[in-house]
Amino acid sequence: MSNSADFDILVVGGGLVGSAAALGLSQQGWRVGLVESQPGESLDAEIPPAAAVDDFDPRVSALSLASQSLLEQLGAWDGVRKGRHCPYQAMTVWDGDGTGRIQFEAAELQAPSLGTIVENRAVVKSLFLQLAESSVELIDGVKVAGWWQDAALSGVRLDDGRSLAASLVVAADGPASRLRQWAGLPTREWDYDQQAIVCTVKTTHGHRSTAWQRFSQTGPLAFLPLCNEQGDSHFCSIVWSQDTAEARRLMDLDDGAFAGELERAIERELGAVESVSRRFAFPLRQRHAKDYVANGIALVGDAAHSIHPLAGQGANLGYSDVRALLEELSRAKTVGLSPADATVLARYQRRRKGENLAMMAAMSGFKQLFARDELPVRWLRNTGLRWFDRLGPVKHRIAAQAMGLNR
Numbered sequence: 011m012s013n014s015a016d017f018d019i020l021v022v023g024g025g026l027v028g029s030a031a032a033l034g035l036s037q038q039g040w041r042v043g044l045v046e047s048q049p050g051e052s053l054d055a056e057i058p059p060a061a062a063v064d065d066f067d068p069r070v071s072a073l074s075l076a077s078q079s080l081l082e083q084l085g086a087w088d089g090v091r092k093g094r095h096c097p098y099q100a101m102t103v104w105d106g107d108g109t110g111r112i113q114f115e116a117a118e119l120q121a122p123s124l125g126t127i128v129e130n131r132a133v134v135k136s137l138f139l140q141l142a143e144s145s146v147e148l149i150d151g152v153k154v155a156g157w158w159q160d161a162a163l164s165g166v167r168l169d170d171g172r173s174l175a176a177s178l179v180v181a182a183d184g185p186a187s188r189l190r191q192w193a194g195l196p197t198r199e200w201d202y203d204q205q206a207i208v209c210t211v212k213t214t215h216g217h218r219s220t221a222w223q224r225f226s227q228t229g230p231l232a233f234l235p236l237c238n239e240q241g242d243s244h245f246c247s248i249v250w251s252q253d254t255a256e257a258r259r260l261m262d263l264d265d266g267a268f269a270g271e272l273e274r275a276i277e278r279e280l281g282a283v284e285s286v287s288r289r290f291a292f293p294l295r296q297r298h299a300k301d302y303v304a305n306g307i308a309l310v311g312d313a314a315h316s317i318h319p320l321a322g323q324g325a326n327l328g329y330s331d332v333r334a335l336l337e338e339l340s341r342a343k344t345v346g347l348s349p350a351d352a353t354v355l356a357r358y359q360r361r362r363k364g365e366n367l368a369m370m371a372a373m374s375g376f377k378q379l380f381a382r383d384e385l386p387v388r389w390l391r392n393t394g395l396r397w398f399d400r401l402g403p404v405k406h407r408i409a410a411q412a413m414g415l416n417r
Contacts, residue, residue, distance in 0.1 A: 020176035027311030028182030089136030097123035164306025187313035205257035214281035216243035
């Protein structure tokens with residue numbers, strides 16, 4: 011324990027969300043420390059050009075216009091934009107067990123794009139390049155071994171023996187957040203009994219700057235458009251959520267057989283799958299912290315909530331957390347309040363908890379709806395999709411909400 015604060019705010023976790031939070035807080039004038047287990051030089055290292063499927067990072071995010079705006083305010087979007095990224099102008103969603111289909115177009119919303127697919131490492135690199143020019147103190151290459159809190163301060167113990175103190179600790183340490191557990195913040199959790207398979211593929215037809223998503227009874231398949239430095243539009247990142255037994259079967263296939271399964275699953279919308287990168291699979295589990303804040307600690311991103319990847323909203327919800335936390339702590343600094351002031355943290359929780367719960371409920375509802383195979387349910391589902399696609403104003407409003415255009 012320390013008798014004085016080393017920092018006003020200590021952020022734990024230097025991923026997409028934590029690095030953005032640390033950068034934004036430092037720009038407000040707070041004394042900020044950022045604890046990251048990986049060496050900093052590995053996070054802002056040069057990203058080699060991509061000529062083949064294995065050259066892309068398998069971890070990608072579909073960043074909304076609102077998330078892009080936040081990164082722009084932080085000074086990090088320009089670095090992302092100068093690297094490889096893929097804005098998409100359309101999204102096609104359909105039911106593999108019927109005829110229902112929805113098409114979203116950026117032009118209908120008078121927007122430059124619906125969002126941008128970008129490799130996670132490219133976003134983290136750009137943020138860390140900005141952090142290097144900021145006042146943030148980076149404590150890298152160490153792991154957090156414990157958390158403590160007393161009447162005035164909160165802090166962490168590192169595995170190298172150091173102890174760091176701050177008025178507020180921001181936990182951005184992922185879905186299995188140890189800080190959340192140490193702080194005694196319980197979660198509601200449920201297992202989907204599914205795994206998400208992720209990899210990069212190259213197809214014979216270009217993706218046409220479109221994100222493709224096909225729903226089936228055993229889970230959704232998304233083809234997310236990628237571009238390399240030469241603008242080649244034949245690369246896509248796939249996220250294929252399948253029941254656990256089926257996911258294991260697919261992971262056991264050789265590349266050729268797996269490519270054939272992909273072609274059938276996406277109904278050859280992009281022609282043949284020519285090549286497949288190394289595949290990864292991870293179990294899908296939804297978590298939501300009952301409270302995002304406690305005395306001296308606040309949760310952001312996956313530490314507070316993890317969601318089914320079918321809508322690609324995980325990173326965007328995390329950046330919405332960061333935006334709300336920055337706004338509340340900016341207000342606190344203006345009026346001279348501590349960043350750990352209970353009313354400040356309560357406002358942050360109030361702003362974010364409802365929206366996150368609503369999105370999680372919607373995704374669970376979608377998953378359950380498309381898992382049903384009864385004929386009346388299939389008929390209603392496909393009729394509803396076709397009806398919804400014709401409701402221009404309603405469809406546009408929902409798309410604008412997902413893009414953050416109405417904030």
